[in-house]
Amino acid sequence: MPLYSQHPGQRDGRGVSEDLWGDCARDSIAQGGNYGFAVDDDFMDLPTGKYTATQATAGTFAAGTADEGGTALADCNSTTVTQGINVQLNSALFKPQANADIWFEARVKAADIATGPEFALGLANIDTTVIASSAVSTTDHVMFTSVTDNGILLGSSEKAGTAASSNAVHTLVEDTWVRLGFKISGVDKVEWYVNGVKDATTVATANVPIVVLVPTLVCQSDGTTDSIVHIDWWSIYQSKR
16 A cells, blocks of 8 residues: 555655655556556564564564554664664565666654664665674665764665765654655666755765665664664655666
8 A cells, every 4th residue: 555545644744755756656656567566564564574684682673562553663672782683675676777766765763862773774785784893784785874873874875885975864863753765766876865855965876786675674782772763664666667
């Protein structure tokens, strides 16, 4: 079900961002086939086995119980540095290519983040250690990341180990929802969106990955706080031109 059918959209900040998704034929792509393919998950349920959730010693990924409309909680469940949970949807394969565009957006909030968390959200190659030794370790990804223990999120894009210069695009606020999104235009550029507003930073072809990527969420401890990332929904669409 398209997310804008369930949530009121920008009227309360609950749904997808109009400026990011304005040129995406969501209804046609959602049908699959010749138009493209899509993932919409609002976490009204969390079927066992759907997500690959890998512990870095500790960490859980489970359905939330406090927020209406369904959420999932990525909980590092530890105050030891680098420990936490690495979540990927390995069945959902997206590949940047010249004849396609990819849109990604998720609504998340983070709690207990006085000095953390180590965080990643977006698309990455399949990897059970997206963040290792307090550094982003994937060779191919387009993600919002933070490993500096201050909640500052960087727009991070890397192609075969060649990373773009990362720029700060948002700072997490304790227990406050934010919509984080991006558009990958063919293999030419990446544009970042926060709460529907496009950031001035873009990523060029040299740093746009051209391998299969999957939806990815990581929450690990900075060594002081037991941070939790709540995810309300994520939506990922790829078109065929």
